[in-house]
Amino acid sequence: MRLKRTILTSDDIQARVKELADQINRDYKDIENPLVLVGVLKGSFIYMADLCRYLTIPHVVDFMAVSSYSHSSNATKASGNVRIIMDCRENQQDRDVLIVEDILDSGHTLDYLIKNFKARYTKSVKTTVLVRKKTDRTYPVNIDYLGFEIPDVWVVGYGLDYAEKYRTLPYIAEMGE
Ligand code: IMP
Numbered sequence: 001m002r003l004k005r006t007i008l009t010s011d012d013i014q015a016r017v018k019e020l021a022d023q024i025n026r027d028y029k030d031i032e033n034p035l036v037l038v039g040v041l042k043g044s045f046i047y048m049a050d051l052c053r054y055l056t057i058p059h060v061v062d063f064m065a066v067s068s069y070s071h072s073s074n075a076t077k078a079s080g081n082v083r084i085i086m087d088c089r090e091n092q093q094d095r096d097v098l099i100v101e102d103i104l105d106s107g108h109t110l111d112y113l114i115k116n117f118k119a120r121y122t123k124s125v126k127t128t129v130l131v132r133k134k135t136d137r138t139y140p141v142n143i144d145y146l147g148f149e150i151p152d153v154w155v156v157g158y159g160l161d162y163a164e165k166y167r168t169l170p171y172i173a174e175m176g177e
């Protein structure tokens with residue numbers, strides 16, 4: 001396997017992350033308690049690092065890890081099968097939560113997380129996703145702050161991996177044969 005082509009340059013990504021942060025700063029400008037940013041490991045760690053450094057509103061950074069079996073070919077696909085491997089450390093009760101995701105493919109992971117956080121008596125739950133694949137597999141999941149729409153191909157870089165490789169590329173590229 002090798003990299004086929006660049007889909008988003010580092011400059012594209014940085015400019016857009018700054019725009020999303022500006023929008024988040026405006027939307028939460030009157031927030032009472034710090035916004036709880038919850039990054040979904042591992043893929044979101046670089047997006048989180050850049051996004052939170054552009055935030056001027058009070059916020060805390062937290063992470064969780066999930067495993068997802070949404071790519072299995074069997075009939076359970078429709079419901080997805082997401083499991084929390086490592087939970088957050090911050091208490092979310094009565095807090096405003098922003099889930100930070102790298103990529104939306106089927107949408108199962110995010111759909112599960114939104115429902116899970118709403119059940120924690122949070123004050124509000126919103127989502128930001130850096131890239132969404134254009135596919136008809138995708139669940140209708142609400143994304144409040146979306147970075148980019150990309151074609152339905154396997155992408156790596158800026159936190160995203162192929163078998164744990166390429167995560168630290170500063171740009172996003174399509175994997176080739
Ligand atoms: P979903 O639950 O199908 O939306 O899948 C979400 C998870 O699958 C993401 O959080 C990623 O970890 C992983 N994923 C999906 N597509 C890609 C890709 O193109 N590159 C790297 N990881 C991906």
Ligand code: MG
Binds near residue numbers: 040041042
């Ligand atoms: Mg992810």
